[in-house]
Amino acid sequence: xxxxxxxxxxxxxxxxxxxxxxxxxxxxxxxxxxxxxxxxxxxxxxxxxxxxxxxxxxxxxxxxxxxxxxxxxxxxxxxxxxxxxxxxxxxxxxxxxxxxxxxxxxxxxxxxxx
Amino acid sequence: xxxxxxxxxxxxxxxxxxxxxxxxxxxxxxxxxxxxxxxxxxxxxxxxxxxxxxxxxxxxxxxxxxxxxxxxxxxxxxxxxxxxxxxxxxxxxxxxxxxxxxxxxxxxxxxxxxxxx
Numbered sequence: 554x555x556x557x558x559x560x561x562x563x564x565x566x567x568x569x570x571x572x573x574x575x576x577x578x579x580x581x582x583x584x585x586x587x588x589x590x591x592x593x594x595x596x597x598x599x600x601x602x603x604x605x606x607x608x609x610x611x612x613x614x615x616x617x618x619x620x621x622x623x624x625x626x627x628x629x630x631x632x633x634x635x636x637x638x639x640x641x642x643x644x645x646x647x648x649x650x651x652x653x654x655x656x657x658x659x660x661x662x663x664x665x666x667x
Numbered sequence: 668x669x670x671x672x673x674x675x676x677x678x679x680x681x682x683x684x685x686x687x688x689x690x691x692x693x694x695x696x697x698x699x700x701x702x703x704x705x706x707x708x709x710x711x712x713x714x715x716x717x718x719x720x721x722x723x724x725x726x727x728x729x730x731x732x733x734x735x736x737x738x739x740x741x742x743x744x745x746x747x748x749x750x751x752x753x754x755x756x757x758x759x760x761x762x763x764x765x766x767x768x769x770x771x772x773x774x775x776x777x778x779x780x781x782x783x784x
Contacts, residue, residue: 595775643711
């Protein structure tokens, strides 16, 4: 079964702690993305990676970090520097269907920081 | 900076109605436009993707159109069903300096659709 998995589905942390969200895909997609969704809002891009060992900041990268050591994996760390970390986090990957990319999304992780 | 707006924010219709969801974007230099469906607490499901050179795409009861010059797209849902109830999001990817795309998407806020029996 090909797809994108995110774990855990729900995550609770105390303020001041770093937390890492997992994203794995077995679609053989080159590009991967992290988005954040707040209630009543669309998604905003945090980080993206076009290839292994390379990644770029999106629109709201402050307080987040990522790594891309393997093609299948793109973990996101929410650091204590992120002022409002409580949100729904979505991971995506995309394949190039010349001449365009089509994105596929995971089920999301809901992070609550108190 | 690209901005995407979706109207209406919420829509409630009786089962069987045909309906139109609207999406507008400020920068017409897009690479493609994608419509997604999101059920409460879930990830996004891709419905239709329209390349910048295309005018429309169809899948079953769904038809999406794109008018790049006016910065508009519409999603038409025929013969709506209660199972169509969800949030519908449109997103655009923009052209980078090299004339291609990194696949990054800019999203609208979504339209919450409720189809009641």
